[in-house]
Amino acid sequence: QQQVKQSPQSLIVQKGGISIINCAYENTAFDYFPWYQQFPGKGPALLIAIRPDVSEKKEGRFTISFNKSAKQFSLHIMDSQPGDSATYFCAASIGGAQKLVFGQGTRLTINP
Amino acid sequence: NAGVTQTPKFQVLKTGQSMTLQCAQDMNHNSMYWYRQDPGMGLRLIYYSASEGTTDKGEVPNGYNVSRLNKREFSLRLESAAPSQTSVYFCASKGLAGDEQYFGPGTRLTVT
Numbered sequence: 541q542q543q544v545k546q547s548p549q550s551l552i553v554q555k556g557g558i559s560i561i562n563c564a565y566e567n568t569a570f571d572y573f574p575w576y577q578q579f580p581g582k583g584p585a586l587l588i589a590i591r592p593d594v595s596e597k598k599e600g601r602f603t604i605s606f607n608k609s610a611k612q613f614s615l616h617i618m619d620s621q622p623g624d625s626a627t628y629f630c631a632a633s634i635g636g637a638q639k640l641v642f643g644q645g646t647r648l649t650i651n652p
Numbered sequence: 653n654a655g656v657t658q659t660p661k662f663q664v665l666k667t668g669q670s671m672t673l674q675c676a677q678d679m680n681h682n683s684m685y686w687y688r689q690d691p692g693m694g695l696r697l698i699y700y701s702a703s704e705g706t707t708d709k710g711e712v713p714n715g716y717n718v719s720r721l722n723k724r725e726f727s728l729r730l731e732s733a734a735p736s737q738t739s740v741y742f743c744a745s746k747g748l749a750g751d752e753q754y755f756g757p758g759t760r761l762t763v764t
Binding site: 544546549572574581582583584585586589629638639640641642643644645 | 656683692693694695696697700702710711742744746751752753754755756757758
């Protein structure tokens with residue numbers, strides 16, 4: 541049973557465009573929602589995270605939008621750059637980041 | 653600061669062989685984790701250790717054992733490898749303050 545569903549599996553965006561990756565969760569007890577970025581041959585690294593007391597969090601070109609009633613959250617990458625080409629994972633957990641449940645991942649390619 | 657280190661980087665095993673994956677962190681973190689990453693499945697938690705001397709099962713613990721040797725080191729053992737355990741294995745750690753999990757570079761394991 542996949543508790544966190546991520547879409548799309550792959551995404552191609554032109555340089556300068558907006559990349560949008562979506563996640564949906566089932567467990568309403570989740571209270572921490574991070575996004576991880578992974579480059580080929582490397583381990584994932586935390587990109588940005590949100591808790592359900594806010595509907596949006598922005599860090600530079602990266603924004604998380606959170607919809608508690610719909611049980612959905614999304615990552616928006618503004619002004620996408622070739623260096624953003626990577627695999628992105630959403631995740632969720634209860635009571636902080638102790639036991640993360642990950643989505644399936646999205647392979648993002650930014651064309652120059 | 654090396655962060656989280658994993659050995660070996662690559663390993664090929666025959667069905668039925670055993671091996672131990674090693675993980676160490678130099679950030680004085682309390683919590684450590686083992687994940688496996690498979691195409692289209694995201695990362696799945698195998699075991700974790702919230703503090704030295706404690707371990708707990710994650711989402712996919714069958715076929716694995718772990719040892720929290722001390723605060724720095726957390727090993728994952730496959731007693732009798734199976735082809736279904738072919739995967740990339742990641743170790744991660746997290747401190748008491750903050751929610752970020754820091755990942756190692758991974759071990760790519762193939763079981764033939």
